[in-house]
Amino acid sequence: MAEPLRIIHCFRSPIGGIFRHVRDLAEQHSRAGHHVGIVCDSLTGGAHEDALFEDIKPFLSLGLTRIPIHRAISLEDIPTVWRGYRTIKSLRPDVLHGHGAKGGMLTRVIGSLLRADKYCVARVYTAHGGSLHFSRSTLGGSFVLKMERLLEHFTDALIFICDFERQAYQSKVGRPTKLSRLIYNGINERDFRSVPTRSDGVAFVYIGMLRDLKGPDLFIEAVARTEKLVGRPLSALLIGDGPDRDKYRSAIDEAGLARRIGILPAMRIEDALSMSRTIVVPSRAESLPYIVLEALAASKGVIAANVGGIPEVLGPTSEALARPGDAADLARIMAASILEHNWRERVMPGIETIHKTFSAPVMAGDVLKLYREILDRRAVAKI
Template sequence: MVNERPLRIIHCFRSPIGGIFRHVRDLAEYHARQGHDVGIVCDSSTGGAYEDALFDEIRPFLSLGMFRLPIRRSVSPSDLRALWGSYREIRSLQPDVLHGHGAKGGAIARVIGSVLRVNRYRVARLYSPHGGSLHYSRDTFAGNAILRIEHLLESFTDALVFVCDFEHDTYVAKVGKPRCRSERIYNGISDRDFDTVYPREDAADFLYIGMLRDLKGPDVFIEAFAKTERRVGRPLSALMIGDGPDEAKYEHTMLRLGLGRRIAMMPAMKAREAFAMTRAVVVPSRAESMPYIVLEALAAKVPVIASRVGGIPEVLGNDNIALAEPADADALAAAMARSVTDPKWRMQVMPDPDRFKGTFSASVMAASMMKLYRELLPRRGHKAGCTVSARLA
């Protein structure tokens, strides 16, 4: 068959933490096991010991290696150095596919892929926003500029890959209807993540796990926890696991509210280790795309209470009683209180396990992505171009 040779795939992204890094690791492992050559280009200035351990796990699957260089979060003149350094490395690897993740990764993949095309080198250029720049608003100068850049870069894109319908709809609303091919491919998790995690005897009532920054809602979680205790009329317990720039602020808030002994804080760890320490995961984010922590928890049979943001309702179901309006501590507390007072609550909020696995497994995600890669690569004697897909119209 045409184009059935192994592909050379390079994933470009900025920060090796959180959902994007998980997404890339899963794709890299699945595609490497199928015989493809995979490499990574990402930032060298973020991440710590936990992320270093994750790199060690994925390194055996990166036959094209891993290239790390400083890539700042904000737009700056140093981006030109990052582009030049990435270009030299990527050009030498002769990729078939450049897949950019997040705003910075998307820019690197598409700009470099386009330069390679000027030199008559054919490479498929893909971009997955993963939320990223779509969190910005056109009402601000910076947001308007970033969304205009997204619109401009679309001309250098062969396919946009959205991880949920919400992300696609947000892109259309803020950037415009895609002028190139677009696909929705849900995030997926590996088969090993579908093993049940049972809570320890001393498990906390609630767990927050993720980045300690306001966008993810740790402050909402703390306030909602205090309100939940008042609703149920007894002390409860909680864990906050993660690292981030606002950690000290949240510690101060807990002390001010007198919760220091009932909410414990721990550094970042693997999600499945954390799941054994709780009876319910709380995702209080103000904005999300398709957070992996929701998929991982549900696969491990740990119920989730979450803000109604991003693609979370696509996973739980839009009418799920475990959903609360974002940044609303009262609504979140109501859902949390119900989880500890209603014996039927767990049965009502958990999705059908077979349907869930059939939709959100990494094998499905990786197969769909490979099919897209193949379709974007030109047949011999044909030119690759930007085509419009009606699947997300």
């Protein structure tokens, strides 16, 4: 029987899909007998994230380490790399798995420093969108994408969480020269349960980070447009935390919607999903957002922008997909979901498809196979 692995996950912000992804991997791999730890930022997150960390701590035999990790690349990264290096070296990992652009950078730099110190460690990177949202046409985007190509030299394997991400990497960074795998995000068996809508629920809910990339401003405009299309007032909620909360509150007030659109802080996903029958994902850019999987598994309707890997879940020709950045098109679909009695049952993909394709145990098993493959190759190379 193979020896248990020592696995460290490194990422910046413990918020949103990356955090969910790492929690699922940590739980699945810990239950399989492996030792797992997390290194992430200490500057972001609040009470909601603290509660999620408490949930996952029993699966973190290598502990939880939080250090300041800034979003932008700067000289502040030097002490971060040094602190991360000392912490990770003391944990003696077999695998360093970086998530997101900053987590991926730190993992590959620290992993390569360990390699230089004659320490064998597998360096794995999952982008989760991250730097792949940048464009080559801008100076900043060109720099970030060139950094991705450079860092590939210090990578043992790349994981793409959807085909969109794989195609984006090939077109913006280049065809991978290192081992790569497509491994879809997955959710747990316990997520596949119908979540009843509260008696005081609203017509539509947005669940996610409150920043422009995710489109809360488009959601607010689309709710106003939908009211005109259906001919009556509607209620809605934005649920989440982020840097633009005050801006969205002002936008709601200026639109005269303060009594009909509320804003609540981030909460447990079951509680958020209970607020409405229909979840709206108006993002300007995505990879493969967990909220789409979680909502479908809870028997909710999903209306989303046609971005990232979302069409791989809803179907490439789904009537639930709106043109990116188009509040009017989003409102058209939102109105249809209200006016057509069986819209959700007719348009949403079957739960069996979601269960089969987007499974956390399958995801964790495929990731573990990749770890083993890298380590086996390293062992053979040393002979």
